[in-house]
Amino acid sequence: xxxxxxxxxxxxxxxxxxxxxxxxxxxxxxxxxxxxxxxxxxxxxxxxxxxxxxxxxxxxxxxxxxxxxxxxxxxxxxxxxxxxxxxxxxxxxxxxxxxxxxxxxxxxxxxxxxxxxxxxxxxxxxxxxxxxxxxxxxxxxxxxxxxxxxxxxxxxxxxxxxxxx
Amino acid sequence: xxxxxxxxxxxxxxxxxxxxxxxxxxxxxxxxxxxxxxxxxxxxxxxxxxxxxxxxxxxxxxxxxxxxxxxxxxxxxxxxxxxxxxxxxxxxxxxxxxxxxxxxxxxxxxxxxxxxxxxxxxxxxxxxxxxxxxxxxxxxxxxxxxxxxxxxxxxxxxxxxxxxxxxxxxxxxxxxxxxxxxxxxxxxxxxxxxxxxxxxxxxxxxxxxxxxxxxxxxxxxxxxxxxxxxxxxxxxxxxxxxxxxxxxxxxxxxxxxxxxxxxxxxxxxxxxxxxxxxxxxxxxxxxxxxxxxxxxxxxxxxxxxxxxxxxxxxxxxxxxxxxxxxxxxxxxxxxxxxxxxxxxxxxxxxxxxxxxxxxxxxxxxxxxxxxxxxxxxxxxxxxxxxxxxxxxxxxxxxxxxxxxxxxxxxxxxxxxxxxxxxxxxxxxxxxxxxxxxxxxxxxxxxxxxxxxxxxxxxxxxxxxxxxxxxxxxxxxxxxxxxxxxxxxxxxxxxxxxxxxxxxxxxxxxxxxxxxxxxxxxxxxxxxxxxxxxxxxxxxxxxxxxxxxxxxxxxxxxxxxxxxxxxxxxxxxxxxxxxx
Numbered sequence: 001x002x003x004x005x006x007x008x009x010x011x012x013x014x015x016x017x018x019x020x021x022x023x024x025x026x027x028x029x030x031x032x033x034x035x036x037x038x039x040x041x042x043x044x045x046x047x048x049x050x051x052x053x054x055x056x057x058x059x060x061x062x063x064x065x066x067x068x069x070x071x072x073x074x075x076x077x078x079x080x081x082x083x084x085x086x087x088x089x090x091x092x093x094x095x096x097x098x099x100x101x102x103x104x105x106x107x108x109x110x111x112x113x114x115x116x117x118x119x120x121x122x123x124x125x126x127x128x129x130x131x132x133x134x135x136x137x138x139x140x141x142x143x144x145x146x147x148x149x150x151x152x153x154x155x156x157x158x159x160x161x162x163x164x165x
Numbered sequence: 166x167x168x169x170x171x172x173x174x175x176x177x178x179x180x181x182x183x184x185x186x187x188x189x190x191x192x193x194x195x196x197x198x199x200x201x202x203x204x205x206x207x208x209x210x211x212x213x214x215x216x217x218x219x220x221x222x223x224x225x226x227x228x229x230x231x232x233x234x235x236x237x238x239x240x241x242x243x244x245x246x247x248x249x250x251x252x253x254x255x256x257x258x259x260x261x262x263x264x265x266x267x268x269x270x271x272x273x274x275x276x277x278x279x280x281x282x283x284x285x286x287x288x289x290x291x292x293x294x295x296x297x298x299x300x301x302x303x304x305x306x307x308x309x310x311x312x313x314x315x316x317x318x319x320x321x322x323x324x325x326x327x328x329x330x331x332x333x334x335x336x337x338x339x340x341x342x343x344x345x346x347x348x349x350x351x352x353x354x355x356x357x358x359x360x361x362x363x364x365x366x367x368x369x370x371x372x373x374x375x376x377x378x379x380x381x382x383x384x385x386x387x388x389x390x391x392x393x394x395x396x397x398x399x400x401x402x403x404x405x406x407x408x409x410x411x412x413x414x415x416x417x418x419x420x421x422x423x424x425x426x427x428x429x430x431x432x433x434x435x436x437x438x439x440x441x442x443x444x445x446x447x448x449x450x451x452x453x454x455x456x457x458x459x460x461x462x463x464x465x466x467x468x469x470x471x472x473x474x475x476x477x478x479x480x481x482x483x484x485x486x487x488x489x490x491x492x493x494x495x496x497x498x499x500x501x502x503x504x505x506x507x508x509x510x511x512x513x514x515x516x517x518x519x520x521x522x523x524x525x526x527x528x529x530x531x532x533x534x535x536x537x538x539x540x541x542x543x544x545x546x547x548x549x550x551x552x553x554x555x556x557x558x559x560x561x562x563x564x565x566x567x568x569x570x571x572x573x574x575x576x577x578x579x580x581x582x583x584x585x586x587x588x589x590x591x592x593x594x595x596x597x598x599x600x601x602x603x604x605x606x607x608x609x610x611x612x613x614x615x616x617x618x619x620x621x622x623x624x625x626x627x628x629x630x631x632x633x634x635x636x637x638x639x640x641x642x643x644x645x646x647x648x649x650x651x652x653x654x655x656x657x658x659x660x661x662x663x664x665x666x667x668x669x670x671x672x673x674x675x676x677x678x679x680x681x682x683x684x685x686x687x688x689x690x691x692x693x694x695x696x697x698x699x700x701x702x703x704x705x706x707x708x709x710x711x712x713x714x715x716x717x718x719x720x721x722x723x724x725x726x727x728x729x730x731x732x733x734x735x736x737x738x739x740x741x742x743x744x
Contacts, residue, residue, distance in 0.1 A: 002336060002340055003336075005347055005348065050346070050347050053346070053347075054744050057744070058743075058744075062330075063325065063329070063330025063331065063333070063346075064331075064346040064354075064744055065321075065330055065331055065332060065333040065335075065345055065346040065354075066325075066330060066333055067346070068333075068335060068346035068347060069333045069334050069335050072335045072336045072337070073334075073336070073337045074337075075337075
């Protein structure tokens with residue numbers, strides 16, 4: 001799945017920046033420092049926008065393209081922020097054959113975002129994920145820690161209503 | 166040195182321990198096909214073309230990265246299983262390759278195409294999904310067409326080896342593509358335009374922007390006086406495009422070809438190299454005497470200049486303010502020559518033949534040109550010139566040897582060696598030493614600054630003055646040297662930096678050398694030797710002895726560093742963003 005680059009303006013704080021700099025300082029002499037620093041940076045910011053990756057490139061003295069290459073190789077790295085509610089649609093084999101594609105499309109339509117994107121108000125993000133091991137409930141989505149199974153696309157609007165503040 | 170007795174295809178050989186299979190086979194006259202392997206910079210065993218069999222190994226092994234470390238190793242390089250594997254690899258590569266070979270600028274010079282022919286590949290064997298990419302034509306200097314990319318990563322390795330690293334592999338699996346961070350266009354990142362990626366690309370995925378049509382158009386326009394000038398190193402490399410041995414000096418045939426292409430005048434950029442020495446030597450002495458910023462760093466190489474602006478902007482005051490020889494030549498053609506001949510410079514088209522793709526960028530830099538006109542109008546690379554010569558059917562090797570046109574057709578030996586790393590420094594020292602001693606010194610070979618070492622240092626006693634110099638080429642080496650300058654660890658007065666490893670003879674616009682030749686032949690050394698031979702045999706070997714240089718100062722510029730010289734021959738630089 002190609003990653004979506006967020007167009008939401010970067011809202012990093014000086015505290016987050018200080019934390020990232022400490023992480024970079026901790027790893028600067030490690031061989032292959034890019035990956036652990038990206039992991040910890042994602043913990044700090046929730047995702048890895050160009051501003052964060054540039055700080056990492058500058059701090060570790062590696063090309064920005066190399067940092068970006070690593071961040072797009074591993075599926076756990078996100079280039080788009082997560083919303084207050086992160087909706088993961090399982091695209092594992094069982095869910096997929098049971099129609100998770102339709103569920104994803106419906107979510108996309110309702111929220112006005114594509115997979116791997118976040119709504120402008122920061123409320124919802126949408127992720128297409130690998131098998132989460134709940135195949136008996138296929139197709140499955142999770143909204144933060146809540147699990148919804150045996151879904152059809154027409155059930156989506158009611159589910160979303162619960163989370164719209 | 167531990168030697169091992171091995172067998173290759175049943176024949177006994179003896180090799181040094183830990184030699185790779187690829188190198189061992191090369192030593193014994195067997196060429197193993199490769200696509201991704203580039204010695205020292207891209208040893209990743211990724212393309213699977215070099216697969217060989219090692220008796221007892223579980224599967225076929227990648228010869229380029231397999232070290233022979235056991236006595237009695239038995240290697241097979243060409244079994245039916247190996248042939249089938251290589252053929253399948255090629256068929257899989259071409260299954261997702263834009264197979265428009267007829268219109269591809271690398272046709273007949275494409276490593277993929279050549280191997281496909283050798284292995285009898287069926288390009289329709291696997292018909293699966295094909296990825297379609299937009300072509301990146303955002304820069305003046307090159308075109309990136311990922312539809313022809315085979316993901317060998319030679320370009321990204323070359324880019325990283327230049328300490329630029331703006332292109333690399335993004336995404337994963339079938340989505341993998343070579344690109345810039347955050348999918349930016351090349352024009353939006355800190356690419357220095359060196360073109361080394363185009364020189365190492367095995368296919369047509371990375372090519373210089375082709376400006377030959379503009380040249381043909383200008384030549385056909387009878388209202389224009391079309392003037393061409395050729396950089397020092399072109400004479401040492403152009404012959405390769407016509408199957409002449411690497412390192413053949415083809416000055417005379419090149420001039421003859423240019424004249425037959427229809428250029429009105431054929432000048433030698435060596436003339437402007439000499440002019441550069443006059444200005445740069447004067448600037449150096451002025452900086453030494455008057456407490457200017459030292460070390461002074463040469464400014465002939467536009468890739469290097471752009472690198473400095475993006476990555477070391479704090480050293481901009483150290484850059485010589487001299488324009489490059491290309492720009493000086495253009496500036497003099499459109500002023501001095503135009504006035505002397507009574508031609509309106511607006512009716513001139515000046516074409517520069519360069520070893521370099523960054524020169525295409527340089528002509529549009531700010532603070533170049535004069536009276537609203539660019540110094541040069543079109544830049545073509547050595548490769549594009551060869552293409553033009555072939556297009557009009559000139560039998561290059563049969564051409565007579567002809568001479569450049571006056572009054573910008575004489576270049577000294579000092580100008581010629583600009584094309585190799587160390588050449589600008591040596592040329593400058595020849596002139597500076599004469600100026601300081603007031604003599605016509607006979608010892609003019611500054612061999613310490615020649616050759617392909619990463620960083621060359623020397624201290625010369627010139628008329629009682631100690632001149633400490635350093636010479637480097639390739640931006641990785643330049644970065645190391647500049648870090649020393651920045652930290653105060655180095656106390657040079659004069660530094661020569663060339664962007665491309667080995668200098669212009671290995672420029673990004675030079676004839677393509679396939680991976681195998683690049684890995685096993687001293688291409689840079691052979692090309693440089695042609696220039697040093699040329700220098701030895703020329704009538705004038707010092708820039709200030711060039712009679713046309715004397716004339717231009719007498720008649721037009723006054724003296725080096727004069728007001729007029731500054732107006733026409735000097736420039737300025739700008740800080741550019743790194744990200």
